[in-house]
Amino acid sequence: MSDDKKKGGWLSRLTQGLTKTSTEIGQQITSVFTQKPLDEKALEDLEDLLIESDFGPQIAADIAQKLSQQKFNDPKDTNAIKAALADAIADELSGREDTFDALSGPKPYIVLFVGVNGSGKTTTLGKIAADLTSKGARVLIVAGDTFRAAAVEQLKVWAQRAGADFMGRKTGADAAGLAYDACVRAKEENYDVVLIDTAGRLQNKQQLMDELLKIVRVIKKVIDGAPHETLLVLDATVGRNALAQEQIFGRQAFVSGLVMTKLDGTARGGILVPIAKASDAPIKLIGVGEDIDDLQPFKAREFARSMVGLEPLG
Numbered sequence: 001m002s003d004d005k006k007k008g009g010w011l012s013r014l015t016q017g018l019t020k021t022s023t024e025i026g027q028q029i030t031s032v033f034t035q036k037p038l039d040e041k042a043l044e045d046l047e048d049l050l051i052e053s054d055f056g057p058q059i060a061a062d063i064a065q066k067l068s069q070q071k072f073n074d075p076k077d078t079n080a081i082k083a084a085l086a087d088a089i090a091d092e093l094s095g096r097e098d099t100f101d102a103l104s105g106p107k108p109y110i111v112l113f114v115g116v117n118g119s120g121k122t123t124t125l126g127k128i129a130a131d132l133t134s135k136g137a138r139v140l141i142v143a144g145d146t147f148r149a150a151a152v153e154q155l156k157v158w159a160q161r162a163g164a165d166f167m168g169r170k171t172g173a174d175a176a177g178l179a180y181d182a183c184v185r186a187k188e189e190n191y192d193v194v195l196i197d198t199a200g201r202l203q204n205k206q207q208l209m210d211e212l213l214k215i216v217r218v219i220k221k222v223i224d225g226a227p228h229e230t231l232l233v234l235d236a237t238v239g240r241n242a243l244a245q246e247q248i249f250g251r252q253a254f255v256s257g258l259v260m261t262k263l264d265g266t267a268r269g270g271i272l273v274p275i276a277k278a279s280d281a282p283i284k285l286i287g288v289g290e291d292i293d294d295l296q297p298f299k300a301r302e303f304a305r306s307m308v309g310l311e312p313l314g
């Protein structure tokens with residue numbers, strides 16, 4: 001067992017978090033390959049397996065094609081095949097990863113969280129707040145989803161837990177007005193980071209987008225160059241719907257990074273790959289569980305290895 005695993009560090013959490021997907025891919029790959037050489041039928045089976053894991057037909061075909069061109073000394077050596085598969089997945093994700101770093105940029109650093117209700121926005125925001133305050137940052141949490149009292153309460157709890165300050169308004173208040181006041185306060189009171197939650201009702205897309213754009217406009221009025229980061233939070237368990245959501249929010253062009261949550265809750269974690277490829281914004285963070293430590297920086301190679309059931313390299 002590696003040191004990381006003993007400590008329950010992020011790599012082992014990543015491996016554990018992706019168990020559902022890696023069981024699907026990692027174990028099935030054994031049955032795909034053990035009884036036969038890496039022939040056309042095996043590659044077709046691999047392609048099907050990748051499609052079942054939500055990689056999408058094009059990416060599945062590209063990966064199978066790549067593997068078909070490789071020579072394996074022992075076609076029954078599933079670890080070598082898994083490593084080649086992990087490399088092929090990581091190659092698909094090349095250039096699609098980036099770091100989320102709220103502490104090296106200008107202050108106050110303004111981060112906006114967008115995404116549909118239930119995607120994990122509030123939880124992601126809370127986990128980030130806890131991480132930042134643990135590093136000594138002064139953090140202001142802003143409950144910009146003014147439509148749902150429960151969302152405001154949930155954020156308040158996260159703020160208390162993280163030791164961050166909190167700003168909210170009564171139900172139905174103007175979210176852009178709240179964001180404006182929060183930015184003014186953050187400037188005056190020298191906060192390091194402001195984390196702004198937003199509403200995520202998708203029943204009326206245009207209204208939702210108009211409201212988000214209004215929030216962005218007012219933030220810019222107070223702080224030049226802000227928001228410094230707009231994170232789109234997507235739930236991996238909704239599969240291809242997450243791809244559709246990326247297209248809706250991504251088309252507005254102000255998304256600067258993606259967070260893929262609940263990868264632990266699905267055997268179809270392959271969905272991250274077509275989303276990463278379709279989006280203009282890179283993937284910055286992934287959620288592999290409900291604990292604070294389960295929100296992790298996205299590292300394509302480690303992700304790909306965990307996904308096929310190999311130890312991440314670290």
Ligand SMILES: Nc1nc2c(ncn2[C@@H]2O[C@H](COP(=O)(O)OP(=O)(O)OP(=O)(O)O)[C@@H](O)[C@H]2O)c(=O)[nH]1
Pocket residue numbers: 115116117118119120121122123124145151154200261262263264265286287288289290294
């Ligand atoms: N298993 C797992 N659960 C998660 C993860 N991220 C968030 N959740 C859970 O998903 C549920 C929804 O998360 P919220 O943060 O409330 O989602 P939201 O987008 O803010 O949704 P609203 O509050 O409805 O606007 C909660 O029960 C979270 O605990 C994750 O990475 N893994």
